[in-house]
Structure formats: structure tokens, C-alpha cells
Amino acid sequence: MRDATPAPLLEVDGLRVGFATHAGLARAVDGVSFSVSRGETLCVVGESGCGKSVTALSIMGLVARPPARIDGQIRFEGQDLLTLNARSLADLRGNRLAMIFQEPMTSLNPAFTVGAQLSEVLIRHRGLSREAAREAVIGMLERVRIPAPAQRFDEYPHRMSGGMRQRIMIAMSLLCEPALLIADEPTTALDVTIQAQVLGLMRQLRSEFGTAIVLITHDLGVVAEMADRVVVMYAGQVVEQAPVKALFAMPQHPYTVGLMGAIPSLSGGEDRLSAIEGLVPAATDMPEGCRFASRCPFSEARCRTQVPALQEVEPGHWSRCWRAPLQALAAQIDTVAAS
Amino acid sequence: MTTTEPLLRARGLVKHFAVRTGWLGRGQSVVRAVDGVDFDVQAGRTFALVGESGCGKSTVARLVTRLIEPTAGSVELGKDNLLTADAAHLRRLRGRIQLVFQDPYGSLNPRMSAGDMLAEPLRLHQVVPAAQRESRVAELLAQVGLRAEMATRFPHEFSGGQRQRLAIARALAAEPRIIVLDEPVSALDVSIQAQILNLLADLQKRLGLGYVFISHDLAVVRHIATEVGVMYLGRMVEVGPARQVLGAPRHPYSRALLAAVPQPVPGLDLKDRERRQLGGDVPSPLAPPPGCTVHTRCPHADEQCRTQVPQLQDAGDGVRVACWHWARLEQQASVESVITVHPALSRLQRAFREGASSAAPASLQATPSAPNPASHHPS
Numbered sequence: 001m002r003d004a005t006p007a008p009l010l011e012v013d014g015l016r017v018g019f020a021t022h023a024g025l026a027r028a029v030d031g032v033s034f035s036v037s038r039g040e041t042l043c044v045v046g047e048s049g050c051g052k053s054v055t056a057l058s059i060m061g062l063v064a065r066p067p068a069r070i071d072g073q074i075r076f077e078g079q080d081l082l083t084l085n086a087r088s089l090a091d092l093r094g095n096r097l098a099m100i101f102q103e104p105m106t107s108l109n110p111a112f113t114v115g116a117q118l119s120e121v122l123i124r125h126r127g128l129s130r131e132a133a134r135e136a137v138i139g140m141l142e143r144v145r146i147p148a149p150a151q152r153f154d155e156y157p158h159r160m161s162g163g164m165r166q167r168i169m170i171a172m173s174l175l176c177e178p179a180l181l182i183a184d185e186p187t188t189a190l191d192v193t194i195q196a197q198v199l200g201l202m203r204q205l206r207s208e209f210g211t212a213i214v215l216i217t218h219d220l221g222v223v224a225e226m227a228d229r230v231v232v233m234y235a236g237q238v239v240e241q242a243p244v245k246a247l248f249a250m251p252q253h254p255y256t257v258g259l260m261g262a263i264p265s266l267s268g269g270e271d272r273l274s275a276i277e278g279l280v281p282a283a284t285d286m287p288e289g290c291r292f293a294s295r296c297p298f299s300e301a302r303c304r305t306q307v308p309a310l311q312e313v314e315p316g317h318w319s320r321c322w323r324a325p326l327q328a329l330a331a332q333i334d335t336v337a338a339s
Numbered sequence: 340m341t342t343t344e345p346l347l348r349a350r351g352l353v354k355h356f357a358v359r360t361g362w363l364g365r366g367q368s369v370v371r372a373v374d375g376v377d378f379d380v381q382a383g384r385t386f387a388l389v390g391e392s393g394c395g396k397s398t399v400a401r402l403v404t405r406l407i408e409p410t411a412g413s414v415e416l417g418k419d420n421l422l423t424a425d426a427a428h429l430r431r432l433r434g435r436i437q438l439v440f441q442d443p444y445g446s447l448n449p450r451m452s453a454g455d456m457l458a459e460p461l462r463l464h465q466v467v468p469a470a471q472r473e474s475r476v477a478e479l480l481a482q483v484g485l486r487a488e489m490a491t492r493f494p495h496e497f498s499g500g501q502r503q504r505l506a507i508a509r510a511l512a513a514e515p516r517i518i519v520l521d522e523p524v525s526a527l528d529v530s531i532q533a534q535i536l537n538l539l540a541d542l543q544k545r546l547g548l549g550y551v552f553i554s555h556d557l558a559v560v561r562h563i564a565t566e567v568g569v570m571y572l573g574r575m576v577e578v579g580p581a582r583q584v585l586g587a588p589r590h591p592y593s594r595a596l597l598a599a600v601p602q603p604v605p606g607l608d609l610k611d612r613e614r615r616q617l618g619g620d621v622p623s624p625l626a627p628p629p630g631c632t633v634h635t636r637c638p639h640a641d642e643q644c645r646t647q648v649p650q651l652q653d654a655g656d657g658v659r660v661a662c663w664h665w666a667r668l669e670q671q672a673s674v675e676s677v678i679t680v681h682p683a684l685s686r687l688q689r690a691f692r693e694g695a696s697s698a699a700p701a702s703l704q705a706t707p708s709a710p711n712p713a714s715h716h717p718s
Contacts, residue, residue: 047528047529047530047531048528161620163620164620191391191392191555191621192391192555192557192596192599192600193391193595193596193599193616193617194391194620195599195601196598196599196601196616197616197618199601200609200616203609218528218529219601220603221600221601221602221603222601223603223605224601224602224603224604224605224606224607225601225602225605225607225609227605244605245605245606248603248604248605249681249684250681250683250684251684254687254691257684257687257688257691258530258688258691259529259530260603260684260688261533261688261691261692262529262530262532262533263529263533263558263603264533264536264558264559264561264562264563265558265561265562265603266557266558266561266585266597266600266602267561267586271540272537272540272692273533273536273537273562273692274533274688274689274691274692275530275533275534275537275691275692276530276533276534276691277534279498279500297690297691297693298687298690326683326687327683329687330682330683330684330686330687331683333686333687333690
């Protein structure tokens with residue numbers, strides 16, 4: 001996919017985000033690089049504190065500096081977002097670049113009608129009149145399948161259910177047909193039947209508008225359903241990156257292996273889950289060597305002393321592990337078990 | 340179901356909440372949060388309640404522990420009726436049924452050390468003589484995989500997963516026969532969730548505990564439950580062995596719920612899933628629809644469903660279903676056929692499992708004061 005479009009839509013390059021804390025500098029994001037092509041869906045997977053949300057907020061320019069220290073580059077349509085002034089960034093946000101959040105309950109302003117909040121986007125970015133904006137907004141509400149959109153336009157957010165609010169957030173983010181939509185755990189707060197509706201809607205709108213999506217999630221089921229490519233993050237770093245099918249067929253980082261074994265399957269099966277023992281290291285106190293070494297059943301001496309680089313194990317499949325490719329490792333385990 | 344006497348028998352549980360509505364709250368109406376729920380919990384087995392927000396599953400958890408008083412119904416713990424017990428008797432009975440909540444941050448007293456928290460139920464329920472309390476606290480900590488020196492720590496010094504271990508240890512302190520677990524792993528990351536689920540399975544196997552497990556996560560329930568009840572708007576729409584209810588669901592709502600769960604398999608045909616998808620939202624429990632409560636979202640609903648309330652009826656294989664049309668609906672392909680795992684990947688995952696079990700504390704093996712589960716083991 002990368003070969004087809006020479007210049008990717010979004011390029012994050014060596015992104016570092018640090019926060020000063022009492023315990024020292026906490027590097028929430030530590031050298032993250034990835035790119036997103038036009039129309040592509042990239043899923044970012046990882047557990048709490050891995051830096052996935054801070055990465056997303058940095059792209060949107062929503063991390064305040066100071067207190068945060070941000071290094072690296074975020075190139076979007078040829079501009080470095082980190083060097084843009086507030087005014088130019090505001091021109092991009094909600095226009096070429098949009099974001100939806102996990103909490104549909106708190107991301108709408110309770111004091112304004114839904115219609116007023118959505119119209120504002122078109123008035124600010126497209127210079128539409130109030131009447132023209134109203135028409136466009138009602139059209140968009142219809143497309144995200146809000147029943148009776150003309151009536152809902154004049155209602156306040158508290159009148160809507162969680163699923164409806166998230167659809168309204170999606171409608172708001174798509175009003176200006178953005179080139180890139182960042183969705184940070186958009187369905188985590190929703191019930192599973194509502195999640196299915198929202199994910200279906202995102203798939204449909206992606207094919208209609210050709211919007212590229214960066215979808216942040218911890219749910220591997222959502223990843224399998226939505227992603228073209230996947231970035232797996234652990235302790236502020238990218239540990240694996242691959243096309244979705246390659247990742248699920250044979251992950252190349254032990255953390256991903258553990259994560260896949262830790263989710264119970266709907267078809268039952270294994271008696272015990274393969275829990276990843278231990279905890280994520282603190283952002284202020286990262287270990288030497290590989291950050292996953294202390295929880296990894298395959299770690300050896302060099303893992304605890306030398307930092308592994310992100311390497312291409314197979315075409316398009318990158319892993320930050322000394323022991324990759326893992327097929328060879330699996331074969332070794334067998335011979336050890338047999339002897 | 341086994342023929343042994345159940346540890347817990349809930350019958351006809353009903354809970355109505357009065358709510359004020361309208362201008363300045365002058366109107367009054369009733370939310371039927373739980374509207375006639377029956378189930379049994381056997382020793383060594385897990386009865387899970389699943390459903391979407393507002394279906395009443397957490398209210399059931401509070402009713403069977405009598406944290407709130409039911410509008411009607413009965414809860415029997417063996418020969419004792421929990422709902423008619425006086426205060427002194429209730430306190431004794433509470434030692435037999437304990438509760439673990441979803442939020443390990445909100446459910447522990449921030450001013451009490453872990454040791455004090457565990458010693459309190461030991462004292463209240465006079466589980467062990469005062470002189471042995473300290474050693475019993477250490478045993479309890481070891482039982483949930485925490486170190487004995489952690490007894491001096493306060494809740495904020497624990498991670499989320501450790502706090503949930505502590506909450507489980509506190510529930511175990513009174514030596515209950517039943518633990519009600521209300522979304523016990525929903526607030527945890529997947530890798531930590533797996534640790535807690537393994538711990539719960541180990542404890543159940545060793546102590547013969549009965550679990551009431553409340554969750555919205557069907558994969559977690561499939562993993563841990565032996566029996567499952569699917570709730571919708573305060574009623575059970577399908578109940579039976581987990582393998583049946585989640586493997587070959589009969590009720591259209593159970594089917595839709597299962598079909599909505601994203602599978603960790605890329606490239607699945609999502610068309611089929613979207614066909615089974617439920618439209619719309621759960622109706623307001625203030626004004627539940629007449630007839631079958633699912634009919635507003637059900638693709639198979641007809642006139643009968645809109646007017647007559649279906650009751651749970653026997654549907655074979657130990658399953659009971661509240662649906663007028665379940666027998667006419669085509670069999671649903673089970674999810675089991677879909678998932679194939681690369682052999683190298685499953686070998687690597689085995690290493691995680693074996694590494695994990697060998698790393699478990701040795702003290703997990705021995706618990707001197709545990710009740711003997713042998714006589715209650717499931718067939």
C-alpha cells in the first residue's frame with residue numbers, strides 16, 4: 001500500500017513526548033514512527049499507559065507545551081504539525097484533520113443544542129450561512145442514521161443515548177470530509193450491539209469519503225475487523241508493525257503473542273489463558289535493554305542489557321525483538337521440550 | 340444441572356425503583372429494573388448473567404447479596420432465606436456470600452492498609468482466633484498471588500490488577516461458599532484480566548466456590564461460566580449451559596449479542612454479521628414495550644410478539660428460552676469453526692501459559708482452612 005502512494009498522508013517520525021513529574025521525566029512516547037496513506041486504516045493497539053492516546057493527542061496538537069516536551073516530526077499533507085502556529089492548526093482541526101474520543105458523554109457541550117455544535121464546524125471552516133449549515137448538518141445526521149434528524153438538530157445532548165452521541169461525534173468529525181480521522185477508543189464505552197453499529201458506520205463512511213483512519217483500541221477483535229495495518233505499542237514504543245493479516249497469522253513480537261493468548265475466545269477452548277505476568281514498567285523508570293524483557297518467557301541475557309531495534313522480519317512486518325523471527329523460536333522450544 | 344443441592348437459589352426476584360419524572364419531578368413512574376428472575380448456583384460452578392447496560396444484571400447482584408431490598412422474590416442459601424433473615428442472622432449469612440465489584444479503585448477504603456482490610460472480616464465473622472489472624476492474612480494474600488509484606492500497604496500503592504486481587508482476598512477472608520463478581524475484570528487491561536481470570540478459576544477449583552459472574556463481555560463469560568443467563572430489560576430471555584447458550588444460541592437477542600462481538604480474525608465476511616445486527620437502542624426501562632420486550636429490535640417479530648409476553652420454556656439440552664418463534668428460526672453457524680491458530684503461534688502461547696503457572700507462588704498449592712469441596716464437585 002505504501003508503494004502505491006509515494007507521499008503518505010501522515011508521517012510520524014521519531015515522536016517523543018515527555019512530562020516532568022516528581023519522579024523525574026516520564027517519557028510517555030519514546031521514539032514512535034509510523035505513516036498512514038490516503039484511505040488507509042491504521043490501528044494502534046496497546047494497553048493503558050503504552051502511549052497510544054498521547055500519540056493521538058500530539059497529532060491533533062492537543063498536548064500543551066509546556067508542561068509537555070515534544071520532539072520529532074509529525075508531517076501531515078506536507079506540513080510539520082509541531083511547528084504550526086495555533087491559528088493554522090485551528091484551520092486544520094475539524095477540517096482536514098478530525099478526532100473522536102472514547103467518551104461520547106463528555107465530548108459534546110451540554111449547554112448547546114446538537115445542531116448548533118455541528119453547524120459551528122461548517123460556519124468556521126466553510127463559511128456557510130446558518131441556514132445552509134443547518135441543511136448540511138441534517139443531511140449528515142441522516143447519513144449516520146440518526147432517526148428524525150431535523151428534530152434532533154434542535155435537541156440537547158442529554159436527550160441522546162451513548163450510541164447516538166457517538167454517531168453525532170462521527171457526524172461532526174466528517175462534516176468537512178477530513179483526510180484523516182483519529183478515533184481514540186471510539187466504541188469502548190458502548191454496548192456490544194451499539195459498537196457493531198458504530199463500527200459498521202465507520203466502515204461505510206470510510207469507503208464513501210475515502211477518509212484515512214487512525215483507530216486506537218485495545219480490542220484485538222476491533223483491530224481484525226477494521227485495520228489495514230497495525231501498530232502495536234508497549235511502554236511508549238512501537239514493538240511491532242504489520243499488515244493486519246500477517247500480524248494475526250504469525251505475530252513477531254512476544255508481547256503481541258501474549259496479548260493474543262490473553263483474550264478469551266468465544267469458542268471456548270483453552271482452560272487457562274496465557275496471562276502476561278508482571279506489570280508494565282513505570283514511564284519514569286524504564287529498564288535497560290528490551291522494555292518487555294522482565295515479562296517475556298523468551299528473554300535471554302542480551303534482552304536485559306541491549307536495546308533491540310525495530311527490524312523488518314518479513315516484507316512489511318517489523319518487530320522490536322532480539323529473538324525474531326519467532327517461527328524459529330517456536331521450533332527451538334519444541335526441540336528443548338523433546339530433549 | 341447437577342442434582343446436588345444448590346448453594347444459592349433465587350426465585351422470582353423483582354426490583355422496581357420509583358422515579359420522579361416530568362416537570363419538577365411531579366410525576367412518578369416505576370422502573371422495572373429486575374422483573375422476575377430465577378436461577379441456581381451450584382458449588383464449583385459459575386452462573387453468569389450477561390446483557391447490555393441497563394438490563395438489570397448488576398441489580399441482581401445487589402439483590403442476591405441483599406445490599407438492596409427486593410420488591411418480591413426469595414433468595415435461599417442452602418436452608419436459610421436471606422431475604423427474611425433478621426440483622427444478626429443476616430450478618431452470619433453474609434459470611435457465606437461475598438461480593439467483588441468492578442472498580443478496584445472505588446471499592447477499597449483508601450485509609451485502611453491491606454492487612455487491616457483482610458483482618459476485619461476475620462474478626463467480624465470470627466473465622467480464626469485472634470492470635471492466628473496475622474498468619475491467616477498472610478495466607479489470604481498468598482492465595483491471591485500477593486506477597487505477605489504487602490499487608491502494610493495502602494490501596495493507592497497497588498496497581499489496578501493487584502487491587503482486584505486484594506478485593507478477591509477480602510471476599511475470601513470470610514470463607515464464603517459463593518462469591519458474586521460484578522464485572523470483576525472490566526476495568527483491567529487484557530493481560531491483567533487474564534491473570535485475574537486464571538486466579539478465579541484456580542480458587543474455584545481448589546475451594547469449590549460457586550460464582551455469580553456479572554459481565555457484558557461474552558468471550559470472558561464463555562471462558563469462565565458453566566451456566567449463562569441472558570438478560571434484557573429486567574428479564575431473562577435465555578438461560579442454560581454456557582456451551583449451549585453461547586455456542587448455539589436460540590433466542591434472537593442472544594444471537595444478535597454474539598454476532599456483534601468482533602472476532603480476532605481478519606478478513607471475515609462482515610455482511611453476514613451486519614444482517615444479524617440489532618438496529619436501534621435498548622428501549623427506556625421506564626416504558627418497556629408491550630409483549631416481548633425485544634420485539635422493537637428483533638427481525639423476526641410479528642403480531643404475537645407485540646402483544647403477548649413469552650415465558651421461559653424448555654428448548655432442549657437444558658436450555659430455556661423466552662421466545663415465541665425460536666423453534667422456527669434456522670440454526671446459527673457456531674463461531675467455533677472460524678478460528679485456526681498457526682501451530683508456531685500456539686506453541687509460543689503455551690510458553691506464556693507454562694511460564695505463568697511455574698511463576699505462580701508455591702503457596703497457591705496449600706490452603707489449610709479451605710472448606711473441602713469434594714462432596715460438592717460438579718458431575
